[in-house]
Amino acid sequence: MFDSHDFFKKRLSAHFKELSRYTRYILNEHIAFAMFFFVAAMAYYYQQWLKDLPENFPVALIAGVVFGLLVSYSPVRTLLQEPDLVFLIPAETKMDAYFRDAIISSFVVQLYVLLLAGGALGPLYFAAYPDRAGNIYILILAVVLIFKLWNLFTNWWMLKIREPGIRQVDLLARTLLNMAVFYFLVKGEMLLAGITTILFVFVFLYDLMVSRKQTGVLWDLLLEKDQHRMHTFYRMANMFADVPHLKNRVKGRHWLVSMVSRVPFVKKHTFDYLYRITFIRSSDYLGMYLRLIVIGGLFIFFIPNLWMKAIFALLFIYMSSFQMITLYHHHRTVMWLDLYPIPLKVRQQSMIKLLFQLTLLQTIVFTVLLLGMGEWFAALIVIAAGMAFNYIFQNGYVKKKIM
Known part of the structure; x- marks a missing residue:
């Protein structure tokens, strides 16, 4: 029954x-x-605003x-x-x-x-x-x-x-x-x-x-x-773990690919090219990266306290850097990559290089936003702390994570 x-x-x-x-x-x-x-932070500022x-x-x-x-x-x-x-x-x-x-x-x-x-x-x-x-x-x-x-x-x-x-x-x-x-x-x-x-x-x-x-x-x-x-x-879960049920969607974005994929035609830049176009064409990474920049920029713009502006800027830099690590495992199910005559160390260095560039770009965007608002001291804090974090995070945490 x-x-x-x-x-x-x-x-x-x-x-x-x-x-x-x-x-x-x-x-x-x-x-x-x-x-x-x-x-x-939002609860505190919400209470103050009320x-x-x-x-x-x-x-x-x-x-x-x-x-x-x-x-x-x-x-x-x-x-x-x-x-x-x-x-x-x-x-x-x-x-x-x-x-x-x-x-x-x-x-x-x-x-x-x-x-x-x-x-x-x-x-x-x-x-x-x-x-x-x-x-x-x-x-x-x-x-x-x-x-x-x-x-x-x-x-x-x-x-x-x-x-x-x-x-x-x-x-x-x-x-x-x-x-x-x-x-x-x-x-x-x-x-x-x-x-x-x-x-x-x-x-x-x-x-x-x-x-x-x-x-x-x-x-x-x-x-x-x-x-x-x-x-x-x-x-959403695929940004953090492998989801076998999900079929990855790929978008052309030819004009963006043509802008970022210009690398020397030598073996050591093979994964530089692959990770760049994966970042641009995947349906997850580029959108998530841009959303975090926009949301972080809104927090920086509307929060009145100078120190909180700098803290939120660094927090969003940290979140973006951490989220982008999954890009290294994006092609793990593609066996053809293992046939490339390229040492694993070169592949790992290409990943670290791309993460460093993305974090640096986000740091510069937040710094320029603060300068445009006239917050010179906060901009100095963000550019200095962002650069220091970028170097320590990529050469410390990321290296241990992927090597």
């Missing part, structure tokens, strides 16, 4: 084991240290957008696999418990993001509306949970519609209504919040009516959605 409830429990257990397997690599000691520092919060600051708009987006994005993780398209379709009439459990587990898993957002926006809300009682904000959070559940159901019903255009229009309409509801709630305009809630209920009931007219389950669509989300997770 097929028990779909028990079947889902086994799938969920296997799924969490798979996630924990790679999460250990993602949340390693280096990333954990950086995250702890970020959270502590003391001088402008009177006309759009708290309601920000809360409405944040809560609206979070409740609108409510995917249902069905945990389906490719063989299910063959073996589970005949048992579709017995899968009600499986899909019910999938909706419940999706709701529970996504709660932590709502709680984090609620905790982060709470101090901002009370700073903007100090005369309001705390139970009003708790009521808003309760409404957030209710809307999250409603959106989860509507997303599930829309997965019975094959036309992507209909699903996108429905999602856009619900997102705008969600934002409006929470904007009016935070603003204290309960009448308008009630009207927009009624409009959302109309959309909710309409989606229910449309889904009931559909027959069966779109197994291929459910599988596609789940595979896309897991592919996103695997791409």
Whole structure:
């Protein structure tokens, strides 16, 4: 006798084991240290900023957008696999418990993001509306949970519609209504919040009516959605560990390759060329490197304290350098590289050279940004400490790591 409830429990257990397997690599000691520092620093500056919060600051708009987006994005993780398209379709009439459990587990898993957002926006809300009682904000959070559940159901019903255009229009309409509801709630305009809630209920009931007219389950669509989300997770995990499930994507970027691949045509520069074009054409390394530069630049620009600017600059330099080490193992499954008549030491030196150049470039970018802001002393600290870190890190930690 097929028990779909028990079947889902086994799938969920296997799924969490798979996630924990790679999460250990993602949340390693280096990333954990950086995250702890970020959270502590941002919490401090957030608290200081709230003391001088402008009177006309759009708290309601920000809360409405944040809560609206979070409740609108409510995917249902069905945990389906490719063989299910063959073996589970005949048992579709017995899968009600499986899909019910999938909706419940999706709701529970996504709660932590709502709680984090609620905790982060709470101090901002009370700073903007100090005369309001705390139970009003708790009521808003309760409404957030209710809307999250409603959106989860509507997303599930829309997965019975094959036309992507209909699903996108429905999602856009619900997102705008969600934002409006929470904007009016935070603003204290309960009448308008009630009207927009009624409009959302109309959309909710309409989606229910449309889904009931559909027959069966779109197994291929459910599988596609789940595979896309897991592919996103695997791409992130691939920056820290080998992910055999992931197929690396290569992008042309011919004009960038032509700029960075100019090396002398001699054997000792073979891996200089290979690592440069791998860095440029891989779907992971270049994007991650640029994102860390941009995010680090934003921290440097907005943080007021001079010493904290320098510390954040060095922290992002450290994070980029550490993340780029995985580039050395990018081609480890390609056996043809072992046939190159080039000593292993040359390959390792090419890797260290590229990491040194990338870290130096990032140090110069942060230094130029500080100089543009008029922070001469901080710029001097970053260029001096960045150069020292670059030399010590590449010739110490990286050499031990790859040699």
